Amino acid sequence: MNPIVRAVFEPGFFTSAPVRIALLAGGMAAVVSGIVGTFAVLRGQSYAGHALADISVTGGSASYLAGIAPLWGFAGVGVAAAAAMDLIGVQRRQGRDLATGIVRGAGLGLAALFLYWGTTSTSTTGATVTVLFGSIFTISGSTAAVAAVFGAVALGIVAVLYRPLLLSSASPELAFARGIPVRATGALCLVAVALAVSLSALTIGAILSTALLVGPAAAAMRLTSKPGLAVLWSAVIGVAATWLGVLLAYDSYYWPPARQGWPVSFFVVALVLAGYLLAQFAVTSPAGSRRDMATRQDKASARLNGAGA
Numbered sequence: 623m624n625p626i627v628r629a630v631f632e633p634g635f636f637t638s639a640p641v642r643i644a645l646l647a648g649g650m651a652a653v654v655s656g657i658v659g660t661f662a663v664l665r666g667q668s669y670a671g672h673a674l675a676d677i678s679v680t681g682g683s684a685s686y687l688a689g690i691a692p693l694w695g696f697a698g699v700g701v702a703a704a705a706a707m708d709l710i711g712v713q714r715r716q717g718r719d720l721a722t723g724i725v726r727g728a729g730l731g732l733a734a735l736f737l738y739w740g741t742t743s744t745s746t747t748g749a750t751v752t753v754l755f756g757s758i759f760t761i762s763g764s765t766a767a768v769a770a771v772f773g774a775v776a777l778g779i780v781a782v783l784y785r786p787l788l789l790s791s792a793s794p795e796l797a798f799a800r801g802i803p804v805r806a807t808g809a810l811c812l813v814a815v816a817l818a819v820s821l822s823a824l825t826i827g828a829i830l831s832t833a834l835l836v837g838p839a840a841a842a843m844r845l846t847s848k849p850g851l852a853v854l855w856s857a858v859i860g861v862a863a864t865w866l867g868v869l870l871a872y873d874s875y876y877w878p879p880a881r882q883g884w885p886v887s888f889f890v891v892a893l894v895l896a897g898y899l900l901a902q903f904a905v906t907s908p909a910g911s912r913r914d915m916a917t918r919q920d921k922a923s924a925r926l927n928g929a930g931a
Contacts (some may be wrong), residue, residue, distance in 0.1 A: 624726070625893060626646040630670055630869075630873075631869070631873075632873045632875070632876045633869030635869070635872055635873075637874075640718030640761075641759070641868065641872060643761050643762070643766055644684045644758040644759050644761060644825075644868050644886070645764055645865055645868055646768055647758065647761050647765075647766045647821075647824065647825060648758055648864040648865065648867075648868055648890075649770055649861050649864060650766075650770055650773045650821065650859065650864065651751075651756070651769070651773070651818075651821035651822050651824065651825045651834065651864070652775070652834060652838070652860035652861040652863070652864040652865075653777075653820075653857045653860065653861060654773040654817070654818045654821055654837045654859045655818045655821065655822050655831075655834040655838070655860055656834070656839060656842075656856035656857035656858075656859065656860035657672070657777060657780055657853050657856065657857055658689070658776055658777075658780060658811075658814045658815055658817075658818040658835070658855070659815075659818065659834070659835040659836055659838060659839035659856060659860075660839040660842060660849070660853045660856045661780060661787050661791065661814075661834060662811075662815050662835060662836065662839065662853050663839045663843060664787075664788075664789075664791040664843075664849070665787070665791045665808070665811065667811075667812070667815065668835075668836050668901075669722055669831075670707065670722050670805075670812065670815065671815050671819060671832055671835045671836060672832045672836075672844060673703075673707075673722045673723075673725065673726035673729075674703055674704065674815060674816050674819045675819050675822070675823065675828055675829065675830075675831040675832045675835070676694045676701060676726055676729065676730055676828070676829065677699060677700065677703045677725065677726060677730070677733075678695075678700050678819055678820060678823045678831065679730070679733040679737075679753055679754065679830040679854070680695075680699050680729045680730070680732045680733040681694075681695030681697070681698055681700060681820075682695050682696055682722075682749060682752075682753035682823065682828055682847060683733055683736035683740055683749070683750075683753055683855045684699065684732075684736050685736045686709055686735055686736075686737060686749040686846055687740055688738050688755070691762075691765050691768070692752065692753060692823075693765055693768055693769060693772070693820060693821075693824050694768075694823065696819070696820035696823045696824060696828065697772055697816070697817060698814030698842040699729070699814045699821040700817065700819055701813055702818070703725050703815075703816065704807070704812040704813050705730055705808070706725045706814065707722055707725050707812060708805070708808070708809040708812060712813050714904065726904055737750055737753075741824050745769075752827075753823075753827070753828055753885045754827050754828055755826070755827035755829070755830065755831050755885055756823070756824065756825055756826045756827035756828075756830070756885075756887050758824075758825045758826070758868065758886045759871075759886070761824065763822070769821055769824060771916060772817045772820060772821060773817070773818075775814075775817060776813075776814040776817040776818050776821075777814075779810050779811070779813065779814040780811075780814055783807055783810060783811065785798075786802045786803075786807045787807060787811055788849055789802060790804050790807050791809065806922045813930065815835070817837060818835055821834070822834040822835060824886075825886070825890075826864075826866065826886060826887035826890050826891065827887050830887050830890075830891055833890065833891045833894045833895075834860055834863075834864070834890070835892065837859075837860075837863075837891075837894035837895065837897070837898055838855075838857070838859035838860040838863070838894060838897065839852070839856040840858035840898055841855070841856070841859050841894075841897045841898040841900075842854075842859060842901070843856075843857035843902035844898070844901040844902055844904070845901050845904065846902075847920050859894070859897045859901075862893075862897070863890050863894045863897060864890055865894035866889070867886050867887075867889035867890035867892075867893055868886055868889075870884070871883065871884055871885065871886040871887045871888075871889055890903070905910040908929050
C-alpha cells in the first residue's frame with residue numbers, strides 16, 4: 623500500500639464492516655440533512671430544527687426503555703412533535719416560535735424522565751451517551767436499511783413539493799394567492815425536517831444533530847444564491863464532513879499517547895463549523911463586503927419568487 627495512503631488510513635479501515643456501515647449510514651444522513659436543511663434555513667425554521675433535535679432525545683430514551691432501536695424513537699417522536707407544532711400554530715412566524723417552544727419544553731421534560739428511568743431501572747449501559755452523542759460504529763445493517771427508507775420519504779417530500787416550498791419560503795402570501803396550500807406544505811416540510819433530524823441523531827447524537835441540518839445548508843447559501851446549487855453544495859459539504867469525521871475517529875484509536883479514540887460526533891461538528899467558516903471567508907473581502915452579501919440575499923429572494931412563476 624502506498625505510504626501516503628497508509629499514513630491517512632489506519633490498518634483495517636477499508637475491511638471493517640462497522641466502518642462501511644458507518645460510512646453508508648452517515649452519508650445517507652448527511653445527504654438528507656443537507657437537502658432538507660437547505661429548505662429549513664430558507665423558511666426560517668432553524669429553531670424548529672433545533673427544537674426537534676432536542677425533542678428527539680425523548681424518542682431515543684423511550685426506545686431504550688421499550689427495547690427497540692433508537693431510530694424508531696427518534697423518528698416517531700420527531701414526527702409527532704412536528705404535527706403538534708403545526709396544530710398549535712406553526713404556520714405564522716410568531717405562532718411558530720411559540721408552538722416550538724411549548725413542544726420543545728414538554729419534550730425535554732419527558733426526556734429527563736425517560737433518561738432517569740433508563741439510568742435507575744434498567745441494566746442498559748451507555749444508553750444516555752448513545753442517545754445524546756451517537757454511536758455510528760454500532761449501527762446495524764438492519765437499522766441502516768430502515769434509515770434509508772426514512773431518508774427516501776424525506777427526500778420524496780422535498781422532491782414533490784420543491785417549487786411550492788421555494789415560493790412559500792419567499793412569499794407565503796403570493797403562494798397562497800396562487801393556490802398553493804401553504805399550511806399543508808409547511809407541515810410536510812416540518813415532517814421532512816423531523817425525519818432528517820432522526821437520521822442525524824442516529825449518527826452524531828440527538829443534541830448535535832442540528833449541526834448536520836443547519837451547518838452545511840448555511841455554508842452552501844454563502845457560496846451561491848441559486849436554490850438548486852445550494853441544495854447540492856449542502857449535501858456535498860455534509861457528506862464530506864461526515865466521511866472525514868468517520869475517518870478521523872477511526873484513526874484516533876491509533877493516536878498516541880492514550881490510543882482510546884475520539885467520538886465521531888466531535889469531528890463531524892468541528893468539520894461542519896470549519897466548512898461554514900471557509901465558506902464565509904470565500905465570499906467576504908478583507909474590507910468586509912456587506913453590500914455584496916446583501917446583493918446575494920436579494921438575488922436569492924428574486925430567484926425564489928421566480929421559482930413560483
